[in-house]
Amino acid sequence: MSQTATTPPDGRARWESQRSFDELGRNLRDVTFCVVDLETTGGSAAAGSMITEVGAVKVRGGEVLGEFQTLVNPHLAIPPFIAVLTGITDSMVAGAPRIEQVLPQFLEFAQGCVLVAHNAPFDVGFLRHFAEQQGRPWPRFEVLDTAKLARRVVTRDEAPNCKLSSLAVLFGAGTTPNHRALSDARATVDVLHGLMGRLGNLGVHTLEELQTFSARVTSAQRRKRHLAEPLPHAPGVYLFEDDRGRVLYIGTSRDLRTRVRTYFTASETRTRMGEMxxxxxxVRGIECATPLEAEVRELRLIAQHKPRYNRRSRFPERVHWVKLTREPWPRLSLVRHVLDDDADYVGPYSSKRAAERSVAALHEAFPIRQCGGRMPKVPALSACALAEMGKCLSPCNGSVAPTEYAAVVDRLRDTLLAGSEPVVASVSVRMTALAEDQRFEDAGSWRDRLVSFLRGAARTQRLRALTGCEELVAARRESTGWAVHVVRHGRLVAAGVIPSGVQAGTWVDQLRASAETVVAGPGPTPAATAEETEKILRWLESDGVRLVHVVGEWTCPVGGATKHLRVHDAVESSRASVAPFDDPRGLRPEHRPVR
Structure with missing residues (x-):
C-alpha cells in the first residue's frame, strides 16, 4: 500500500490509501487481447495433424488494433471432410508458407498480449506443439478461453450449447463463424466483448476477475474482495472471522493475499464457502517463515477454534487406538487415549470402525483371547465357540500353557512394532479361499480389514520413529533461502529461513536455543497431534532435505507395514485408472438461471 496526499476544498491535506496495481488487478479496458483461431487437418498435433490456417485479431478497449491471417502449407493431403468443412483445399495451400515461417510471425504479432481462443486448449495446444518441435521457447502467455467462460455465464435457456456459432447468434456477432480462421477469430472477438459486457454488470472489471469468474460467486462475495488487501504475499495462515470476532474458517497458503482473493473473485464454487x-x-493473516510452519499452525488453530466451516482436523482428540494390554493373558482392546502403562499401541485411527477392522485382521493371524476382563481363577469346564473354531487358544479353560500363549503375544508385538507379514499372509489366505468360492464381497471385506491394519501399523511405526528423537534439525533449499525446522519428539518447535550474509551454524544454534521445550508423550504418541507429525514426516522425506543435527535415532523398519501398504495403494491406483470416463458435459452451459 502506498500513500498519496490530497487537498480537499478546506485546504487541509489528508493522506488517503492508494491501492497498487497488484491489488486492483489489470482493468479490462487496458488489456491487449490477441484472439486467435486455427484450422487444422485433424484434432491432435501429437498424432500428426497439421495447421492449415492461422487467423488472429488484436484488440484493446473495444478497438481493433490489427489482424493476422495466413494459410499454412501442411505438406500432407487435407482430408476430404476437413476440406468440405473449412473450404480449404490442397491447391489453396500449395503455395502457402510452412508453419516454420508462420509461427515466429504470429508470436511477434501476439507479443505482450493475452491469448484468447474458443476452446483454447485446442488452438494453444497446436501452437505450443509446433513451437516445441521447432525448438522455440514458448512465451509465457496468459490464456483466456471464451468457451470455458461462456459455460459459467450463459444459461441453458439462452443457448443450447456454448459452441462459437451459438454464442455468435446470442451476442449478435458482426461476423458469422464459417470455419475459416480469421472469420472465426472476428466472431470470437464479438463473443468476448459480449461476455465482458455482461460480467461488467456483475462487478467484474479486471483481467484477474475475468479469468477466474464463476457464476456461483455472488455479487455480495465479490464486494468483499477488499478484505484480502491487507494480507501479505507470503506463506501463512488466514482466518475468516464474523462481525463478533468468531473464527469461521481457517486455511493456509504459500501466498496469503492471492489465496484469500479467490474466495471473492475466483471459481470457489463450494456452497458452504459462499455461505461462509x-x-x-x-480476514486475519498470520505470516509464517515457511510453508511447513503455516501448515502446522493451521492444524493447531483449527483444533483450538474448531471453526464451523472447517470439516477436517477439528477434533484431533476424537481418535481410537488398538492396544495390546500388559497383563497375565494379554489381549487386544480399543481405547481412546494412550497411557504410560508400558502397553503397545497401534494407531491412531480416525474412526472406531477402522480400528475394529484392524483388530479383526490381527485376530485372524494371532489366536489370542477376545474376551474382556480377567481370566477366571478356576478353569472353565468347556472352551468357547471361538476356541472350537480354532480362533482362540482358550486360556480360560487351561487349554494353553502360559509360555505358549506368551510366545504368540511376542510375535504379535513384533508385528505391531516392526513387521506385518503374518497378518498379510493370514488374511491373504482367507481372501484367496473366499474368492475361489466366488464370495467376492466377503473377500473385499477382508481386504478392507487388512488395509485398516496396514494403515494403522504404518502410521504407528512412522510416528514412533520420529517421536523417539529428542531433537532433529533439518534444512532444505527454498526460493527464499535455506528453510530450517527444529522438531522435538515429533512436534515442530521452531522454523525459519537463514538470512543471507550470516554464519549458518551460529544462526541454527540460536534457533535451537529459542525453540519450545517439549516433554515426550507416552508410547508412540507424538508431543503434537498425529496429523502434525505426519506433515513433518512428509517434509523430512521430501527431496533436498538435509539433516543438520539429530539427538536420538530416526529409523523406520525395512519390513514394516509401509512396504505392503504402498503395494496395495499402487494396485488401487492402477485399478482406478484402467477405465477412465470422458466428461459427458462437452460444451454445455453449467450455469442455470435462478428460478
Whole structure:
C-alpha cells in the first residue's frame, strides 16, 4: 500500500490509501487481447495433424488494433471432410508458407498480449506443439478461453450449447463463424466483448476477475474482495472471522493475499464457502517463515477454534487406538487415549470402525483371547465357540500353557512394532479361499480389514520413529533461502529461513536455543497431534532435505507395514485408472438461471 496526499476544498491535506496495481488487478479496458483461431487437418498435433490456417485479431478497449491471417502449407493431403468443412483445399495451400515461417510471425504479432481462443486448449495446444518441435521457447502467455467462460455465464435457456456459432447468434456477432480462421477469430472477438459486457454488470472489471469468474460467486462475495488487501504475499495462515470476532474458517497458503482473493473473485464454487464468505466481516493473516510452519499452525488453530466451516482436523482428540494390554493373558482392546502403562499401541485411527477392522485382521493371524476382563481363577469346564473354531487358544479353560500363549503375544508385538507379514499372509489366505468360492464381497471385506491394519501399523511405526528423537534439525533449499525446522519428539518447535550474509551454524544454534521445550508423550504418541507429525514426516522425506543435527535415532523398519501398504495403494491406483470416463458435459452451459 502506498500513500498519496490530497487537498480537499478546506485546504487541509489528508493522506488517503492508494491501492497498487497488484491489488486492483489489470482493468479490462487496458488489456491487449490477441484472439486467435486455427484450422487444422485433424484434432491432435501429437498424432500428426497439421495447421492449415492461422487467423488472429488484436484488440484493446473495444478497438481493433490489427489482424493476422495466413494459410499454412501442411505438406500432407487435407482430408476430404476437413476440406468440405473449412473450404480449404490442397491447391489453396500449395503455395502457402510452412508453419516454420508462420509461427515466429504470429508470436511477434501476439507479443505482450493475452491469448484468447474458443476452446483454447485446442488452438494453444497446436501452437505450443509446433513451437516445441521447432525448438522455440514458448512465451509465457496468459490464456483466456471464451468457451470455458461462456459455460459459467450463459444459461441453458439462452443457448443450447456454448459452441462459437451459438454464442455468435446470442451476442449478435458482426461476423458469422464459417470455419475459416480469421472469420472465426472476428466472431470470437464479438463473443468476448459480449461476455465482458455482461460480467461488467456483475462487478467484474479486471483481467484477474475475468479469468477466474464463476457464476456461483455472488455479487455480495465479490464486494468483499477488499478484505484480502491487507494480507501479505507470503506463506501463512488466514482466518475468516464474523462481525463478533468468531473464527469461521481457517486455511493456509504459500501466498496469503492471492489465496484469500479467490474466495471473492475466483471459481470457489463450494456452497458452504459462499455461505461462509457471506458471514465474514474480516480476514486475519498470520505470516509464517515457511510453508511447513503455516501448515502446522493451521492444524493447531483449527483444533483450538474448531471453526464451523472447517470439516477436517477439528477434533484431533476424537481418535481410537488398538492396544495390546500388559497383563497375565494379554489381549487386544480399543481405547481412546494412550497411557504410560508400558502397553503397545497401534494407531491412531480416525474412526472406531477402522480400528475394529484392524483388530479383526490381527485376530485372524494371532489366536489370542477376545474376551474382556480377567481370566477366571478356576478353569472353565468347556472352551468357547471361538476356541472350537480354532480362533482362540482358550486360556480360560487351561487349554494353553502360559509360555505358549506368551510366545504368540511376542510375535504379535513384533508385528505391531516392526513387521506385518503374518497378518498379510493370514488374511491373504482367507481372501484367496473366499474368492475361489466366488464370495467376492466377503473377500473385499477382508481386504478392507487388512488395509485398516496396514494403515494403522504404518502410521504407528512412522510416528514412533520420529517421536523417539529428542531433537532433529533439518534444512532444505527454498526460493527464499535455506528453510530450517527444529522438531522435538515429533512436534515442530521452531522454523525459519537463514538470512543471507550470516554464519549458518551460529544462526541454527540460536534457533535451537529459542525453540519450545517439549516433554515426550507416552508410547508412540507424538508431543503434537498425529496429523502434525505426519506433515513433518512428509517434509523430512521430501527431496533436498538435509539433516543438520539429530539427538536420538530416526529409523523406520525395512519390513514394516509401509512396504505392503504402498503395494496395495499402487494396485488401487492402477485399478482406478484402467477405465477412465470422458466428461459427458462437452460444451454445455453449467450455469442455470435462478428460478
Amino acid at each position: 464468505v457471506g458471514l465474514a466481516a474480516s
